[in-house]
Amino acid sequence: EVQLVESGGAVVQPGGSLRISCAASGFSFDDYMMHWVRQRPGKGLEWVSLINWDGGYKVYADSVRGRFTISRDNGRNSLYLQMNSLTTADTAVYFCGRRRGGKNFLDYWGQGTLVTVSP
């Protein structure tokens, strides 16, 4: 069974940093590209970032480029999002998702982890 479990969400002050994680199981992690998607309180989903199989190719939304870094550790079956220079606008539930091979959709998602940026 495919499982994605996010962790690491916390309350952080504006200007601070945080790294969140996504633990994958039930599939061959290094065969899949992975996404981060977020949902601000009361808002819709927002695509954040994509990483390829070996971590050598990364894409970011304009809203986070230069502040967030996506990475992965295939030996640990884990996906990460390093978030720097956080603002209140980054307060959201962050979901990781698996990209179906060669396709443009997310076929499995985690339940999310809450990041709150507050003074």
Place this chain on the structure above:
Amino acid sequence: QSALTQPASVSGSPGQSITISCTGSSSDIGAYDHVSWYQHFPGKAPKLIIYDVNYWPSGISNHFSGSKSGNTASLTISGLRAEDEADYYCSSYAGSDTYVFGTGTKVTVL
């Protein structure tokens, strides 16, 4: 990367059909046949219900169906059921390995 526009809410009685629209632009929905739809119960993992405009993932009921015309995609739920009450999000590929999601629609079963 502007969000796709969806109605905030749609409601219907059990057994009825409802349609949720998703309006984008010529840079996303209008440019690619890569529209997907997700069902989300708050606090749970979103679930893929339609991909590439009108394809069903394995295990998804065909009472969900999708379509696209120009810059607008649509999700139709036929034979509405109580368990369909959830939030629904559209998404489109937007080129250069970027994606855009919709504003979300809350479906209420009366």
